[in-house]
Amino acid sequence: MARRKDIIRLxxxxxxxxxxxxxxLPHPDVELASAVGVPGEVSNEDVLEAVKLRDGADVLPEQLKAWCAGPLAAVKVPRDVLLTDQPPLTYTHSRPCNHAWGENGAGSRKRLS
Known part of the structure; x- marks a missing residue:
């Protein structure tokens, strides 16, 4: 079971x-990904997917949203995709640290898509 801070109310x-x-993550151009809840316009939160691309990759946020739409239920597809150089990682640098986006003001980031 996920921790409460990793649950997105959607x-x-x-x-x-x-x-x-x-x-x-299975997308050939994606190196790291981190999903977090940001304040939504219609609901409590919307899903923001922060993605670090592999070197030399050239993919648009709309293409990543379409990639995510296949295996996810429609309600869970990220509303926004943020391309970033480095999503925040845990202290061991082993996986993305989702709740750190909230502490760093992800809700105030510019929407890309």
Whole structure:
């Protein structure tokens, strides 16, 4: 079970951030991904997917959203995709640290898509 801070409240559904983290990883251009809940316009939160691309990769946020739409239920597809040089990692640098986005003001980041 995920920790409470990794749960995204989305239109009455509880979305596990770890589930949304794993979906873009098989994409050939994605190195790291981190999903986090940001303040939503319609619901409590929306899903923001922060993605670090591999060197030389050239993919648009819309293409990553379409990639995520395959295995995820429609309500869980990220509303926004943020391309970043480095998503925050845990202290051991072994995996993305989702709740750090909230501490760093992810809700105030510019929407890319």
């Amino acid at each position: 239109r009455g559904e509880n979305v596990c951030g770890a589930e949304a983290d794993r979906v873009p």
